[in-house]
Amino acid sequence: AQSVTQPDIHITVSEGASLELRCNYSYGATPYLFWYVQSPGQGLQLLLKYFSGDTLVQGIKGFEAEFKRSQSSFNLRKPSVHWSDAAEYFCAVAPFGNEKLTFGTGTRLTIIP
């Protein structure tokens, strides 16, 4: 069965600083990989996804993620965070397409002035 690990429960970053959120997965083959963002009390918004091809994926809101097969990782990055980026971020995997997503435990991002 697939699993997802987000090692960082909570990260605090200064506004304008760079950000990297870690995600490691466990799966027998290359899964489909996703990053979602959730604002308090809200649903989830897709930031980006990786199915195949270029391992560096560009998403919305200036986010990008890099798939590294050798490390079973799919870390999310942003060069300069904004206060509006404060939210909960979830990494997710699926064996095929969008079926049966398995979510990580999430990383809460706090932005300080």
Add this chain to the structure above:
Amino acid sequence: GAVVSQHPSWVICKSGTSVKIECRSLDFQATTMFWYRQFPKQSLMLMATSNEGSKATYEQGVEKDKFLINHASLTLSTLTVTSAHPEDSSFYICRQSSNTEAFFGQGTRLTVV
């Protein structure tokens, strides 16, 4: 793009009563709808998968008699929490998928008192 409308966004009910949550596809015919539950500060856990016109498939540990799922049409799936108890208080969220995209409802915050 496709939009999923979930109602209500929040509900407070008395212990022992039932609550129905609706997820409606506004411009996309959803053959499959996924229902998740998210406890405070935790990740989303898949409860069940509903398919239009057939019985839902429940994940291990989820009581199908307590969480009734109906997917009678391609645009509407409902989750009914029967005989709710305080431990059922949670954030419930639906998700529909196409081959290339997944759309989440806005979520329902259920509080059982």
